[in-house]
Amino acid sequence: MAVSLAKGQKVDLTKTNPGLTNIIVGLGWDVNKYDGGSDFDLDTAAFLLGESGKTGSDKDFVFYNNPKHPSESVIHQGDNRTGVGEGDDEQIKIDLSKVPAEVQKIDFTVTINEADTRNQNFGQVSNAYIRILDEAKNEELIRYDLGEDYSVETAVVVAELYRNGAEWKFNAIGSGFQGGLAALCANFGIDAT
Amino acid sequence: MQAVQKGFRDKLDNHLNTRKFFPVKLTVAGNAEYDFCCFGVDSVNKLSDDRYMVFFNQTRSPNGEITFSQSVGTAEFSVNLPSLPNSINKLVFTVNIDGGSTMGEIRSLDVIIGNTLALQLTGKDFQREKAVIVLEVYKKDIWRVSFLASGFNGGLPDLLRHYGGEESESQTVPVQPAPAPPVPAKISIEKKLEKEAPKLVSLAKPLKVSLEKHKLVDVVAKVGLVMDISASMSSSYSSGSVQQIVDKVVPLAVQFDDDGELDFWYFGNKCKQMKPVTTKNYQQTTNDWKKRMRECGGGTNLAEAVDAVVDEYKHSKLPAYVLVVTDGATSEESRTRKLLTAASKQPIFWQFVGIGGAGYGFLEDLDTMSGRYVDNANFFALDDFNRVSPDTLYDRLLGEFPSWLKEAKRLGLIK
Numbered sequence: 001m002a003v004s005l006a007k008g009q010k011v012d013l014t015k016t017n018p019g020l021t022n023i024i025v026g027l028g029w030d031v032n033k034y035d036g037g038s039d040f041d042l043d044t045a046a047f048l049l050g051e052s053g054k055t056g057s058d059k060d061f062v063f064y065n066n067p068k069h070p071s072e073s074v075i076h077q078g079d080n081r082t083g084v085g086e087g088d089d090e091q092i093k094i095d096l097s098k099v100p101a102e103v104q105k106i107d108f109t110v111t112i113n114e115a116d117t118r119n120q121n122f123g124q125v126s127n128a129y130i131r132i133l134d135e136a137k138n139e140e141l142i143r144y145d146l147g148e149d150y151s152v153e154t155a156v157v158v159a160e161l162y163r164n165g166a167e168w169k170f171n172a173i174g175s176g177f178q179g180g181l182a183a184l185c186a187n188f189g190i191d192a193t
Numbered sequence: 194m195q196a197v198q199k200g201f202r203d204k205l206d207n208h209l210n211t212r213k214f215f216p217v218k219l220t221v222a223g224n225a226e227y228d229f230c231c232f233g234v235d236s237v238n239k240l241s242d243d244r245y246m247v248f249f250n251q252t253r254s255p256n257g258e259i260t261f262s263q264s265v266g267t268a269e270f271s272v273n274l275p276s277l278p279n280s281i282n283k284l285v286f287t288v289n290i291d292g293g294s295t296m297g298e299i300r301s302l303d304v305i306i307g308n309t310l311a312l313q314l315t316g317k318d319f320q321r322e323k324a325v326i327v328l329e330v331y332k333k334d335i336w337r338v339s340f341l342a343s344g345f346n347g348g349l350p351d352l353l354r355h356y357g358g359e360e361s362e363s364q365t366v367p368v369q370p371a372p373a374p375p376v377p378a379k380i381s382i383e384k385k386l387e388k389e390a391p392k393l394v395s396l397a398k399p400l401k402v403s404l405e406k407h408k409l410v411d412v413v414a415k416v417g418l419v420m421d422i423s424a425s426m427s428s429s430y431s432s433g434s435v436q437q438i439v440d441k442v443v444p445l446a447v448q449f450d451d452d453g454e455l456d457f458w459y460f461g462n463k464c465k466q467m468k469p470v471t472t473k474n475y476q477q478t479t480n481d482w483k484k485r486m487r488e489c490g491g492g493t494n495l496a497e498a499v500d501a502v503v504d505e506y507k508h509s510k511l512p513a514y515v516l517v518v519t520d521g522a523t524s525e526e527s528r529t530r531k532l533l534t535a536a537s538k539q540p541i542f543w544q545f546v547g548i549g550g551a552g553y554g555f556l557e558d559l560d561t562m563s564g565r566y567v568d569n570a571n572f573f574a575l576d577d578f579n580r581v582s583p584d585t586l587y588d589r590l591l592g593e594f595p596s597w598l599k600e601a602k603r604l605g606l607i608k
Binding site: 033034035036037038119120121122123124147148150151152 | 197198199200201202203296317318319320321322323324325326333337339340341342343344345346347351355
């Protein structure tokens, strides 16, 4: 039975699931219900962050253009959905055992591509969620429905995994940014230009 | 007043008192004619109760929870959330354009809720939309507001489809085995249609086959068509689908009727008889549907329709075949039942057809109810009248008519 979280809530991931190393982070949303206007193009990304809350290099920004972290700990599935956890719009595979020691947390984000020119924001996105699946058992462990907590933002830090001693925990962040992916990258120490 | 941008969402209580009436005002400046509507939808986003579609034609929800007033380019709704039934989960406020213009061509759209939150958009915020969901007031634990400002290029029909819940997952129509080759008919419906309504000539053959099969070739009868013009039928009218129904019924009149005329009624809250449809004028039948909808009112009062039709045919020397097409949710059921029972002594056969909807329980009852002099009614439902092949359609429309004719003759209702 998956744990459902509210915004700001933190829960144990590996402590309550001993031996867990391979997880899938699934993100989903509802858009394009309306055929008028431009199509929505939402992108997910993972930022591998050090103690300072910044990335070590551009390689720590895992997204459609850089789908695999050099450590192979974080792999963006792009559009190649595996069929596991059907219904997710995008998935990111994580092998916790391979995450480099200097990485303290991994943040997951959703951004709207070309939000400004297309005049779009999260106010038109509904039913957004993030969930953590046990890859081996294909079982949902944690789920966070973003609910109504976002509106005119164009980028959202949905959640993060972070180290707590030897264990990993999950934090349902749900905080929005205006300024899209560029604003997020700047926040995490990546020059996106 | 706080100016907000497109996409703004918040708890409504942060901005107004949700326990009291508050106004929602929509104003469009532009060169087209703009229509405004509030849909009260259920938890699965469907308009399960037609009476919660509040617009020019139905300006008040059942308990006055939502009222509507309009002047050119402006609509003002007054909303009282606490008195809404629990089943209503969301109020959707929309603007739509009837005609060639689009929302991309408007000068401005102003949305004000509770005199506290205001959104202003211009044509640049849109593209080719003809229907826009401007604002949603919805219940997720508590009442919330969302300035969605997203829409559909197809206009009102798209909106109605979105909230109507009539999309059917499987549109498969059972294929009927081909009937036996027809024996040449005495009256050539083909020739008549070829001469008078060449566009309908492709319907002649399937009709002829069905006539042969049901031994109806020599029957002379009055033919009447009674069309539901309630609010929920709007999309069927504006998409032309009702006109296509008329097109398919005209050949029946050409075949059966002594003067080839199709008697025609609309029914909403009221029932109105129109001038007869003929092969000369049939293509314009539904052109004025908007005006007729206003005249008839947005409900679905079947009793009024039955009453009007009985009045027309009760003294008829010929049998009358009456086709009633409705999307269901008819009102005044007990009166309808009484009228139809009384009409079982009249020379009238009723064929009810439910289209594009659900909840036809009552219409099914009419088909099977007891206490009638003769079984004078049949009912069947079609997802879409115009998707069924003409062969199947005529077969079903005429399926029970012969047995009624026989029985009515035996009982002396007709000669």
